[in-house]
Amino acid sequence: SFAADVVPKAPEDPLFGLMTAYRADTFEKKVDLGIGAYRDDNAKPWVLPVVKKADAVLRSDPNLDHEYLPIAGLQQFTSASQKLILGKNSPAISEKRVASLQTISGTGAVHLGALFLKKFYRPGQTSSVYFSSPTWANHNQIFSNVNLPITTYPYFSAKTRGLDFDGMLSSIKSAPEGSIILLHACAHNPTGVDPTQDQWKQVAEVMKARNLFPFFDCAYQGFASGDLARDGWAISYFVEQGFELVVAQSYAKNFGLYGERAGCFHFVAAPASDATDVATRVASQLAILQRSEISNPPAYGARIASLVLNDPALFAMWEEDLRTMSSRIIEMRKALRSKLEELGTPGTWNHITDQIGMFSFTGLTEAQVQKLRADSHIYMTKNGRVSMAGINTNNVQYVAEAINKIVR
């Protein structure tokens, strides 16, 4: 049967292990800077007011049932999701060259995309997928599970704690033709470092010239800057440039619908006379893959998001909620940086405010991270990534003092 050398014990998922350790800690001033979920100023999960409203509408509907959704998901949800991510006036939508399926949040969308590419992308040729170094750890697992070869492009400069743009661009330039390049649309996880619009344009130019395939992972639209169009800019720019591409879209963070698993996968065909036909055929194959994987996606989160996305008044409320979350995080970046600077903490701390989105790559070493946990009960991943959402007006001084102490 399954001897230990056949099924060895796997290590615990580092992030979820961290969460368990935090929960077991009884120290009053403990701080959770691990998990990537928004917290309010009292360190509590925040149900978006617009989600409460949509929830109440759903619950008051006497006809609400629990039937299966179609294989491709809730149609009003996937079509609103296309508009959100590509822009409502996107030529790709009016030319009917987008295939969209509702997925198990962003993870499911990344997985469906990986599975689809493994099965249909450049048959008979081996194409690698390029990840930023570093990237969201799950990218490695998802793409290796479908046996797509993985390689990396430089991304984060340890020296500047910003983007290693030259490294990124020259690595992409030298990728074999047809390689798949995974790009974080905004609020890069784990570094919080994004290319500027001008840098995105250069990446697009190189990728076009080298015939590379963009795979966008978009888990933080509206959450980074508070502006949906701005956070989705890179994707619409690439579509404008005529790329054939795919997008994994998550509603976990921007709707606070983490556990409801609402997301979408989009395939965009390049503009061509047969583009609608390409999208239709791709959609039919995606439906078969979806059927064997999950049969059909979960309904509740998609119903909530769909109500909001399709109602102008609720949509405006949602934008307000996005500004509430993103601006609280931006304020906490400012506060942490200024407290570290006030304390004269060795090193430079501008990267805390230069970085964007849920995470900050602090530059703390693994040993320092361990010491922060042992001495001050502050929990973060061992690569020194801090979830800014875990910082609030009550603990920012405590966190700054603790960091100040250990870097000396």
Ligand code: PLP
């Ligand atoms: N992609 C990235 C880069 C992420 O950071 C996340 C969440 O942390 C996801 C995808 C997917 O998250 P979910 O499956 O909860 O939507």
